[in-house]
Amino acid sequence: MTPLLKRYLETTSRRVEAVLETLLRPKAEEPAAIRRAMRYSLFAGGKRLRPSLVAAAAECCGSQASRVLKTGAALEMIHTYSLIHDDLPAMDDDDLRRGKPTNHKVFGEAVAILAGDGLLTLAFEAAAANARQCGLSGPATAELIRVIAVGAGTSGMVGGQVADLQAEKWRSRKSRGQAGRLLEYIHRHKTAALIVASLDAGVILAEGSSSRRRALRAYGEAIGLAFQIADDILDVVGDKKKLGKRGSDAKNQKLTHVSLYGLQRARTQAIALADAAHGHLRPFGPRAQMLHDLADYIVTRDR
Amino acid sequence: MTPLLKRYLETTSRRVEAVLETLLRPKAEEPAAIRRAMRYSLFAGGKRLRPSLVAAAAECCGSQASRVLKTGAALEMIHTYSLIHDDLPAMDDDDLRRGKPTNHKVFGEAVAILAGDGLLTLAFEAAAANARQCGLSGPATAELIRVIAVGAGTSGMVGGQVADLQAEKWRSRKSRGQAGRLLEYIHRHKTAALIVASLDAGVILAEGSSSRRRALRAYGEAIGLAFQIADDILDVVGDKKKLGKRGSDAKNQKLTHVSLYGLQRARTQAIALADAAHGHLRPFGPRAQMLHDLADYIVTRDR
Numbered sequence: 001m002t003p004l005l006k007r008y009l010e011t012t013s014r015r016v017e018a019v020l021e022t023l024l025r026p027k028a029e030e031p032a033a034i035r036r037a038m039r040y041s042l043f044a045g046g047k048r049l050r051p052s053l054v055a056a057a058a059e060c061c062g063s064q065a066s067r068v069l070k071t072g073a074a075l076e077m078i079h080t081y082s083l084i085h086d087d088l089p090a091m092d093d094d095d096l097r098r099g100k101p102t103n104h105k106v107f108g109e110a111v112a113i114l115a116g117d118g119l120l121t122l123a124f125e126a127a128a129a130n131a132r133q134c135g136l137s138g139p140a141t142a143e144l145i146r147v148i149a150v151g152a153g154t155s156g157m158v159g160g161q162v163a164d165l166q167a168e169k170w171r172s173r174k175s176r177g178q179a180g181r182l183l184e185y186i187h188r189h190k191t192a193a194l195i196v197a198s199l200d201a202g203v204i205l206a207e208g209s210s211s212r213r214r215a216l217r218a219y220g221e222a223i224g225l226a227f228q229i230a231d232d233i234l235d236v237v238g239d240k241k242k243l244g245k246r247g248s249d250a251k252n253q254k255l256t257h258v259s260l261y262g263l264q265r266a267r268t269q270a271i272a273l274a275d276a277a278h279g280h281l282r283p284f285g286p287r288a289q290m291l292h293d294l295a296d297y298i299v300t301r302d303r
Numbered sequence: 304m305t306p307l308l309k310r311y312l313e314t315t316s317r318r319v320e321a322v323l324e325t326l327l328r329p330k331a332e333e334p335a336a337i338r339r340a341m342r343y344s345l346f347a348g349g350k351r352l353r354p355s356l357v358a359a360a361a362e363c364c365g366s367q368a369s370r371v372l373k374t375g376a377a378l379e380m381i382h383t384y385s386l387i388h389d390d391l392p393a394m395d396d397d398d399l400r401r402g403k404p405t406n407h408k409v410f411g412e413a414v415a416i417l418a419g420d421g422l423l424t425l426a427f428e429a430a431a432a433n434a435r436q437c438g439l440s441g442p443a444t445a446e447l448i449r450v451i452a453v454g455a456g457t458s459g460m461v462g463g464q465v466a467d468l469q470a471e472k473w474r475s476r477k478s479r480g481q482a483g484r485l486l487e488y489i490h491r492h493k494t495a496a497l498i499v500a501s502l503d504a505g506v507i508l509a510e511g512s513s514s515r516r517r518a519l520r521a522y523g524e525a526i527g528l529a530f531q532i533a534d535d536i537l538d539v540v541g542d543k544k545k546l547g548k549r550g551s552d553a554k555n556q557k558l559t560h561v562s563l564y565g566l567q568r569a570r571t572q573a574i575a576l577a578d579a580a581h582g583h584l585r586p587f588g589p590r591a592q593m594l595h596d597l598a599d600y601i602v603t604r605d606r
Contacts, residue, residue, distance in 0.1 A: 030457045034457050113394070141445050153424035158421045162336055
């Protein structure tokens, strides 16, 4: 990780965590249990990648990171809700996440489901509040909500999760060609869609042009796919302790880039995607340095 | 049910179902399973109470029902998602809903959880699209999203669900006074909050005054509480076949108005709330007739 990227992620993390702290303040109107469960997963030490993408996209369009932190927090809440629901016994049935017991292991399944629901709902509230603070017009505010909903919903992340469930035990049911198409769908939706939405949200809040939206969406698609491939690779070769989970993909015999194409080809594909990502950043010049560094980091990280 | 109310609910149902049909069209970008699961619960024959409230509130402020149907559809999707998640084995563990097998019984738990997530997400997309169609300003668009999120989230419906879970086996753990306060909290949040949000959304879309917002919110609070009390009563005395479920509250020994106060006092409270609701409608004159009829219907309905 370059010093620039490291500093950027650390700064954004610190700032977005302060915003999350405010958004997740205990309220008299709420049962304490739900707030505790939401905070448990939200403050479990993620890299805050999505908030950093919102911030970097806004900066690429001449705005400031500090103006878009609430939407960064919204995207982080959506990411966190998806992890909570994904870990449930009915889904991936994971006991550990980032080295800690998963949400339902601590708070029970019912509260974990509702904590996810609460985070998803609060995310839209936060994004709408951010649009108001930025003085966005009616159509731009509606577009911000639309972009986040599409990235998170059945045409995006939720669709990817469903396809991922269906991919279990794929070896017995699919030809290699079918499996490849299914895998492409999963990667494009489960991870890339919300990354694309994060970048797009940053541009919308900064009132950037539609050509900038297109360029950063294409960049997001590329790093999103690369990220998921790298994740598949890490699940096989990563240091289990660093990763904080036990290679559950392999354990569950899941369809992954590695199980389908092998390690070497998966690595080659990830690097080609990082190259494509660099290309999409060309119009932004030196302002996009952090996003360049991020594309490289995604395919070389070890956890 | 008065002929006016019957006609209003039928007309709104027909119209909002046409809108839902469009919003829930199969898309190439989606796995078919998730769409099927979402449609299964969405088209299971609800009364479409929340869309009717959005429409009636907008009409009370001089707008037209046809202009707010997408937001009506959004509130109905949020209501439906809450039923799907509420029926899950980890929550109420219900096998039947409106006389049909519950979502997870048909599609499995994983897809049921994701179908709920998908409906909640799509709801915000639909509301934002409606705000754009109505030409709302930036702040009004943000306010629409905020009101829906607060009604659905941890300060509203989700908070009520959490409290409801905690109320199980209340007899052994709570004094009568504590139980009464918990019950009040549950009713105010689990049902009333989303009803209040529906009415408020209708006023916002119609660009009604803040005094109209306050009056209709107070009306919504009253009928929301009355609705929940009536539900508790129906769970005990309702015709089991008409109700389509098997008196699960009694079976689960849940904290309800009836279990705490007895049938007679519960009925008296519901009627007093309906009277209060009528009072809040006074400023609207004859335009609010449907809402008057609804307040009466809620406390006299038999299913």
